Amino acid sequence: MSHLLEVNDLEVKFGLRQGDLTAINGISFNLDKGERMGLVGESGAGKSVTGFAIINLISKPGFISGGRVIFNGQDLAALSEEAMREIRGNHISMIFQDPMMTLNPVLTIGTQMVETLQAHRRITRPEAEAIALEKLKKVQIPSPEKRLAQYPHEFSGGMRQRIVIAIALITDPEIIIADEPTTALDVTIQAEIMDLLQQLCESEDTGLILITHDLGVVSQVTEKIAVMYAGKIVESGLTDRVVNNPKHPYTQGLIKALPGSLQPGARLNQIPGMMPTLTDIPPGCAFNPRCPLCETICRNQEPPFIPVDHLTRMVACHMVKPDPSMGTR
């Protein structure tokens, strides 16, 4: 069976003066209709770049240097600009981190909603406004009729993110990519917005790629997860399996660092060291300078990303052996 979205061996580089730097180094995953996936990892892992690569919208010196992004049977990485425009915001929408910066300050909410529909459908303004109203109701904006004529600065941060969600949903897309949609919000409303997003994706059967640092949110919202480190996926699988039984030392480190997993009074278990920058990714396993299990082979040889059990778990680590029942590979 073919998937709704299939990312195969995707590679993204940034063309800089010192030469091309690899930001995404051959990642693969897929998403089915209505499926929700979390993309986690520390800052600089390449989560946002992956999100933008899917809709072929990487900022300036960046470009897709290899691999394929198959959506509904066509390779997005090879589409013409106009054909790609038809996908963006129509079949695949994005939600950004900071709702204070996402909306254009000089255009009304109504305009910013209507134009999205008009970019993809032959539709009159009144028809588009009717759809906009319906979506504003879905994201629980009070008295939406009055709101259409207002400008972004007349809304609070939480309200603005609801509007951004409404814009993302306005074309009934198959997939929404949400890049840390609650990080910039007040803690008290983070859960509210996340619940709303989850509930809307469920009721509309919309696929979700949720990019976040927050493993707690991922385990609440998503069915599967991919953990990224230095431009690669190092572990993926069903969310509750991975969170409850992490196999890769990096995932284990992330889970241990979760405040919820701590005994009262215990110290916060940050993984020592830092994510390498693109210019000094170590040879072998990129995680080796920070890994408690590191052996010689880890410094010389890149671990392959292989299935390790019958439940779609995949791991890239020399020290994680496949389930014996999997047979030889």
Place this chain on the structure above:
Amino acid sequence: MFAFVVRRITQALFVMLIISLVGFSIKNKIGDPIRDLVGERVTPAERELLRDKLGLNDPFVTQYLRFAKNAVQGDLGVSFFHKKPALAVIAAKAPATLELVFGAALIIIFISLPIGVFSAIYPRSAFSRFTMAFSTLGVSVPVFLTAIVLIYIFSVELNWLPSYGRGETVSLGGWDSGLFTVDGIMHLILPCFSLASIMLPLFIRLIRSEMMEVLETEYIKFAWAKGLHRKRIWFIHAFKNTLLPVITVFGVQIGIMFAFTILTETVFQWQGMGFMFLEAVERSDISLLVAYLMVVGAVFVVVNTVVDIIYGLVNPTIRIAGRK
């Protein structure tokens, strides 16, 4: 919006108050209204009598209030040389200068906007690199040099355009306009381009850098992610946000352009306010100088206020956001 307009008009009135104080101080300290009235051949005793009669020995504040009251009623004193009310002298010269500034402003708008926007969208194109290099040079070329070069090329060598005077004008209720005859327009071209040339490089660079900054923002990235057509992203989403800071600078620079009309009008023998100003300096016609200061000050304030109100109309956040 209404409160904003009221606030801006109050500020404008305050600035006019300060300008009038400065104008009055100059008149009070340097001017000699007795000479303006009766000339040099009058005895000191008679002069003193006249001073008393005219209230020139009254306290400063009393005199200022009289000056301000007259100014509000359109009486800015009498030109010693022209033997006419200063305002009437200026009014006769104003259309020439206003049309010069108007033409230059149009040239600036219609040249800097397309070039600035294009070179922001395609910063690496050969055209963008060329205009950037050219405008870097352009900033440092003085206006009279531009004027002389233009005259040399288009008047002396090619003989396409006239190099001095206003040409044929049409009187429209006291306003002598050069905008309605071919000859008048031909005469406007070189002076307007010379005057515009001072501000053009600045505006091309300003529009380009503002637009490039806007194109990097999150809301533009979001507009791309929504799948909008690129024309809509460039010319609606980015352009509107680019205009906001540009409008403010434009208002200030138009005011400053009045100062540069003095040079331009001299080179082109353009019978406007700037030309008149230099003549008034040579003749020590203090009343006329002060009147010029007041009128140009008023034009500056009015232009800035109008521009700020336009800014307020374009920018929906004006009511809450402070401006840099």
